Amino acid sequence: MTGSIILWMRYETIRELLIPKIGFGTWTIGGQENADLTGDDRFMAALRSALELGYTLFDTAEVYAAGHAEELLGKAVRESGVARDKLFLTSKVSPDHLAYEDVLRCCESSLRRLEMDYLDLYLIHWPKQGMNLPETFRALNVLVRQGKVRHLGVSNFNLKLLKQAERLAETPLLTDQVSYCVPDRTYVLNGVLEYCQQNDILLTAYTPVKHRFVKGNKNLLAMAGSRGVSPYQIALAWLTTQPRVITIPMSLDPRHQAENLLAADIRLSEEEMQRLA
Numbered sequence: 001m002t003g004s005i006i007l008w009m010r011y012e013t014i015r016e017l018l019i020p021k022i023g024f025g026t027w028t029i030g031g032q033e034n035a036d037l038t039g040d041d042r043f044m045a046a047l048r049s050a051l052e053l054g055y056t057l058f059d060t061a062e063v064y065a066a067g068h069a070e071e072l073l074g075k076a077v078r079e080s081g082v083a084r085d086k087l088f089l090t091s092k093v094s095p096d097h098l099a100y101e102d103v104l105r106c107c108e109s110s111l112r113r114l115e116m117d118y119l120d121l122y123l124i125h126w127p128k129q130g131m132n133l134p135e136t137f138r139a140l141n142v143l144v145r146q147g148k149v150r151h152l153g154v155s156n157f158n159l160k161l162l163k164q165a166e167r168l169a170e171t172p173l174l175t176d177q178v179s180y181c182v183p184d185r186t187y188v189l190n191g192v193l194e195y196c197q198q199n200d201i202l203l204t205a206y207t208p209v210k211h212r213f214v215k216g217n218k219n220l221l222a223m224a225g226s227r228g229v230s231p232y233q234i235a236l237a238w239l240t241t242q243p244r245v246i247t248i249p250m251s252l253d254p255r256h257q258a259e260n261l262l263a264a265d266i267r268l269s270e271e272e273m274q275r276l277a
């Protein structure tokens, strides 16, 4: 394969933006619901190796390790010397903060923890029963106008909510970040994937390999064997081969990080895609 084809396979081009097909997730970096400061050396080493390997898209959230994931990510980026404009950083506002003043305040807090002056992408982490979506988007639109956020998106939104969010956003929504992997087709069945593909919205697949399915799926194992790659790479390539789908695996292990990043260079055939479906 030529270099330019590989480059093309590693990115989604959307409204003149080049978005990596494979980014790096940060759930459990820094702790889980609470900060776990005892693991900082291990977490920093993982972020350092991800940056050294060439990951440029990082996904975090205010709730990850109660903000500590953002602190560590910001620190790792600063220490790496990678220029801010070479990176694409996403954070998310928690469902408990979907009110005008709260959204503005939470974005400021995320920026403060990251020690950055803008986010590339800011998402509503989860919809919440009774949330005031118009008020939430009024604040999100202000953040875009102020330049604190470059793009807006949502996460865990079904089709009805996604369309509602689109109407309230002053700028095109960049993504709906949802659970999507070989055994989880919820957002195919509910129509979100097709809608995203038809309307220039990225579907960001989270938890792409965590479930135990990778080691137990005969098709994944057979394809990995015949191509001489790992079954995790096939599971990721099954996502990245699909138009408008990107994904954000998390790994603390530099060998896993490296193989995950390279999965974007694998293009599955129609027949292989069908076999996994």
Ligand SMILES: NC(=O)c1ccc[n+]([C@@H]2O[C@H](COP(=O)([O-])OP(=O)(O)OC[C@H]3O[C@@H](n4cnc5c(N)ncnc54)[C@H](OP(=O)(O)O)[C@@H]3O)[C@@H](O)[C@H]2O)c1
Pocket: 024, 025, 026, 027, 028, 059, 060, 125, 155, 156, 177, 178, 205, 206, 207, 208, 209, 210, 211, 230, 232, 233, 248, 249, 250, 251, 252, 253, 255, 256, 257, 259, 260
């Ligand atoms: N928007 C939302 O509501 C939402 C929800 C969940 C997740 N997310 C985002 O999506 C990201 C990814 O999801 P996730 O962290 O839940 O699950 P994941 O990335 O599917 O799985 C992470 C687990 O898989 C293992 N792993 C990764 N690559 C591997 C490989 N090549 N070989 C063997 N094991 C591998 C890791 O272990 P090792 O460390 O040992 O490699 C880790 O335990 C999160 O970090 C977060 O940023 C968003």
